[in-house]
Amino acid sequence: MSVEVRGLWKRFGRFAAVKGIDFAVEKGKLVGLLGPSGSGKTTVLRLLAGLEIPDAGEIRFGGRSVIGVPPQKRRIGLVFQHYALFPHMTVFENIAFGLRVQKRSDREIEARVRDLLALVGLSGLERRFPQELSGGQRQRVAFARALAPEPELLLLDEPFAALDAQVRKSLRAWLREMVRRLGITTIFVTHDQEEAVEMADELIVMNEGRLEQQGPPLEVYRRPRTPFVARFLGESIEIPRPSTLKGFEHVDPDALAIVRPEFVEVGYPHELSNLPAAETGIVQRVHFRGREWQVEVAVGGKTLAVYLPSEREVPRPGDEVRVFIRRLYVFQGEKMAVVENENALQPRHPARHQGPAADGSAEAPRGNPPPQASGPAAARR
Numbered sequence: 001m002s003v004e005v006r007g008l009w010k011r012f013g014r015f016a017a018v019k020g021i022d023f024a025v026e027k028g029k030l031v032g033l034l035g036p037s038g039s040g041k042t043t044v045l046r047l048l049a050g051l052e053i054p055d056a057g058e059i060r061f062g063g064r065s066v067i068g069v070p071p072q073k074r075r076i077g078l079v080f081q082h083y084a085l086f087p088h089m090t091v092f093e094n095i096a097f098g099l100r101v102q103k104r105s106d107r108e109i110e111a112r113v114r115d116l117l118a119l120v121g122l123s124g125l126e127r128r129f130p131q132e133l134s135g136g137q138r139q140r141v142a143f144a145r146a147l148a149p150e151p152e153l154l155l156l157d158e159p160f161a162a163l164d165a166q167v168r169k170s171l172r173a174w175l176r177e178m179v180r181r182l183g184i185t186t187i188f189v190t191h192d193q194e195e196a197v198e199m200a201d202e203l204i205v206m207n208e209g210r211l212e213q214q215g216p217p218l219e220v221y222r223r224p225r226t227p228f229v230a231r232f233l234g235e236s237i238e239i240p241r242p243s244t245l246k247g248f249e250h251v252d253p254d255a256l257a258i259v260r261p262e263f264v265e266v267g268y269p270h271e272l273s274n275l276p277a278a279e280t281g282i283v284q285r286v287h288f289r290g291r292e293w294q295v296e297v298a299v300g301g302k303t304l305a306v307y308l309p310s311e312r313e314v315p316r317p318g319d320e321v322r323v324f325i326r327r328l329y330v331f332q333g334e335k336m337a338v339v340e341n342e343n344a345l346q347p348r349h350p351a352r353h354q355g356p357a358a359d360g361s362a363e364a365p366r367g368n369p370p371p372q373a374s375g376p377a378a379a380r381r
Ligand SMILES: Nc1ncnc2c1ncn2[C@@H]1O[C@H](COP(=O)(O)OP(=O)(O)OP(=O)(O)O)[C@@H](O)[C@H]1O
Pocket: 012, 015, 016, 017, 035, 036, 037, 038, 039, 040, 041, 042, 043, 044, 191
């Protein structure tokens, strides 16, 4: 079922936790709700669930207002991080709970619980009690319990937060697959940007009770609408006075520029193709990260971070290297422009300046993205 939220406000006393939010989610989409602690994510889910009453605004499910509709009538399934299972009930009875409330027949309940156990991969464990399960198994029971009454909207509040990294990763893939198969509209809250980017069809990024940006992960990542989103998603380093950088002399010195590690090439002079456009930098620190090295380089008073494949020879701290900054995000007022280095060698990609690359749909998702549409002119005054 589709979800539509308009002008939603929620105050707790004098404090506004949600400040006039608008968004829409199409039926069957998997949406990741992201934001720092206290930004209002749980409050939004609780408003959708009917566990909080909004001070203003509209919430529609499938085009119909649900304001005033009690939680149990909203056709939603909830899974919270600490939404504990009933400890005195078996797995079977936990999953059957919502169906018993709905007064379904024993035969129907039996069949539905068996199907759900198979769906969540826990067949055979129906007689266990929650304390006899691992954390990952318990969360899968919680999913099965939420799905039992056939909800049309699944609301998940950091469902994996209490699990260790391995279990979390496998459950992510599992959940994504399950939600796709069932085609059920799902909104899940996470702190973990990697989790959000990997799982979601769309992201909603919140900050201080406001919605900063909504869109497909690649678009939000590639074209952050605000400095907050650029900082929050992916790695980013702020560049004060971007006009002091080679190839960016035309950028307004007072604009805020942000650079990502993947926009920067670092190497000894013979390793760089764009040598004339490169700055000189001094390697500060080198960290081994498994697949790659993280290298911190000082360039004119700023420290940039880049990643190099771990099989490559890595520069040592103190070494002088060349640093080529391929592009910057430049924020000015309400506008963001992706500004390419003017001195970049042309044309590594013949298909330069072709249409807005915002959705990135026809591009390789990682590694070496081609230059984007809004060239230097976009930030020129
Ligand atoms: N019942 C409440 N009474 C008073 N303040 C509340 C209440 N619930 C939430 N808040 C406040 O509203 C703000 C948003 O809280 P919310 O739980 O929605 O944040 P969140 O984005 O889910 O954070 P986290 O990532 O830490 O879970 C916080 O400042 C919180 O203290």
